[in-house]
Amino acid sequence: MFTKIIFTILVVTVVWFAFRTFTRMADQREKRAKMDANRANPASDGVEDMVKCSLCGSYVTRGAQSCGKEGCPFRG
Numbered sequence: 001m002f003t004k005i006i007f008t009i010l011v012v013t014v015v016w017f018a019f020r021t022f023t024r025m026a027d028q029r030e031k032r033a034k035m036d037a038n039r040a041n042p043a044s045d046g047v048e049d050m051v052k053c054s055l056c057g058s059y060v061t062r063g064a065q066s067c068g069k070e071g072c073p074f075r076g
Contacts, residue, residue, distance in 0.1 A: 050059040055072055066072040 048061045051062055052059050053067070053073065055069055056067060058067075060074065064074050066074045
């Protein structure tokens with residue numbers, strides 16, 4: 001009888017540690033995937049590349065509105 005109790009406790013402990021280990025590994029994979037996605041998409045951190053206006057020489061974000069000057073290459 002005593003050996004059955006010890007065996008049951010041992011099995012439950014092994015299953016609990018295995019579950020905890022697999023959960024931790026899944027969390028680490030998820031974090032790594034998010035970090036890789038952030039590296040692949042630099043605009044996700046709020047940083048945008050600037051482009052130089054060929055008319056006035058100022059730097060604006062892509063898709064910026066027209067400055068109002070005639071011949072401005074950006075949409076208004």
